[in-house]
Amino acid sequence: MENVKLNPRDVFGEILLELGEKDKNIMAVSCDSGAGSGMSAFKEHLPQQFLEVGISEQNAIGVCAGLADSGRTPIVSAIAPFISMRCFEQIRNDVGYANKNVKIIASSTGLAHSNLGSTHQAIEDMALLRTVPNMVIFNPGDGYEVEMCLRKAAACKGPFYIRMPRHSVEMPLPPEQRNFEVGKAETLLDTGKDITILVTGTLNREALEAGKVLSEKGYGVRVINFTTVQPLDKKTIRALYRSSKIMCTVEEHITTGGFGSSVLESVADIKENTPVYLIGIAAGAIQTGPYNELLKYHGLTSDKLAETIESYMKI
Numbered sequence: 001m002e003n004v005k006l007n008p009r010d011v012f013g014e015i016l017l018e019l020g021e022k023d024k025n026i027m028a029v030s031c032d033s034g035a036g037s038g039m040s041a042f043k044e045h046l047p048q049q050f051l052e053v054g055i056s057e058q059n060a061i062g063v064c065a066g067l068a069d070s071g072r073t074p075i076v077s078a079i080a081p082f083i084s085m086r087c088f089e090q091i092r093n094d095v096g097y098a099n100k101n102v103k104i105i106a107s108s109t110g111l112a113h114s115n116l117g118s119t120h121q122a123i124e125d126m127a128l129l130r131t132v133p134n135m136v137i138f139n140p141g142d143g144y145e146v147e148m149c150l151r152k153a154a155a156c157k158g159p160f161y162i163r164m165p166r167h168s169v170e171m172p173l174p175p176e177q178r179n180f181e182v183g184k185a186e187t188l189l190d191t192g193k194d195i196t197i198l199v200t201g202t203l204n205r206e207a208l209e210a211g212k213v214l215s216e217k218g219y220g221v222r223v224i225n226f227t228t229v230q231p232l233d234k235k236t237i238r239a240l241y242r243s244s245k246i247m248c249t250v251e252e253h254i255t256t257g258g259f260g261s262s263v264l265e266s267v268a269d270i271k272e273n274t275p276v277y278l279i280g281i282a283a284g285a286i287q288t289g290p291y292n293e294l295l296k297y298h299g300l301t302s303d304k305l306a307e308t309i310e311s312y313m314k315i
Helices: 008-022 040-045 057-069 080-086 088-097 125-129 143-155 201-216 234-242 259-267 291-297 302-313
Strands: 026-030 050-052 073-079 103-107 136-138 160-164 186-190 195-199 221-225 228-230 246-254 276-281
Touching: 008 026, 008 040, 008 143, 008 160, 026 040, 026 057, 057 073, 057 080, 057 088, 073 080, 073 143, 080 088, 080 103, 080 125, 080 160, 125 160, 125 246, 136 143, 143 160, 186 201, 195 201, 195 234, 195 302, 201 221, 201 246, 201 302, 221 234, 228 259, 234 259, 246 259, 246 302, 259 276, 276 302
Parallel strands: 026 050, 026 073, 073 103, 103 160, 136 160, 195 221, 195 246, 246 276
Antiparallel strands: 136 228, 186 221
16 A cells, blocks of 8 residues: 555544444544544534533533542643643643543644644644643654554553644655654664664654655664653663664654653663754744745755754764
8 A cells, every 4th residue: 555645634534433433432622623623423423422511621621530539531622822722720630630432623733724823723732631640641753653542542541642744744664664652762774883863753754755865875774663652661762862873853742841851861871972963943933934934944844854864964
């Protein structure tokens, strides 16, 4: 099967409906964003399992905690910055500390709402959610990963936060070559041990292409994908760190407190001289414009990544 481009919201909607038909305890909860996140088919076919709470994300989290207490599996979706930042206290207290079976779908993460500015861009959410106890954080980058994450979250008890991408992105590898496992890293490329690129989310394809460019230039490159940000595959990270000349992390998120920070925390006690470089978005970024142009501006396209990473090898 060739690599394909899948709309993440279409995949989410299709799998959500399938899961809801099989399990009547699954409840889809919308914060006036059901259509935008892919819940329309679910609402049409399973109206008795659909709940619209309106533009009230804080209330939605409380409602979901109550649904979980009654034996339901609530899957709540809203635009990423609102469902993560606006109701952080409710997520922390009612879902995290209480360890409730609530699945939070953060729709259109990172720079996805590029033209709407920093109010609608979600580039700090992982830093926040990483501090919530009991929270599993999935950061899928393509349609395949969205499906795997949703299926796993629905099948497991406890709180999950899924950063759902908005734009259709070509998968880095065909589905039959993928290997999704909760809390485990996935190797996308391995041509040697000079450069190790650790990537999460929407930039997996860009990181892979950058790795191929660097490999063609004669560098040994490993590109490792992390769909699960929490719990993190620290064992793999530590082994890669010890065998690399340099290590780079790549994420569509600020470099403060996100995936790169979690990688640094994982290797902080290792007495080695391997430098780790964090590639992402600077905190406080306020740029607006077309999505792909913003990625390029922040140096997150494959050509920019290859250029930046090669410069680190020359330091």
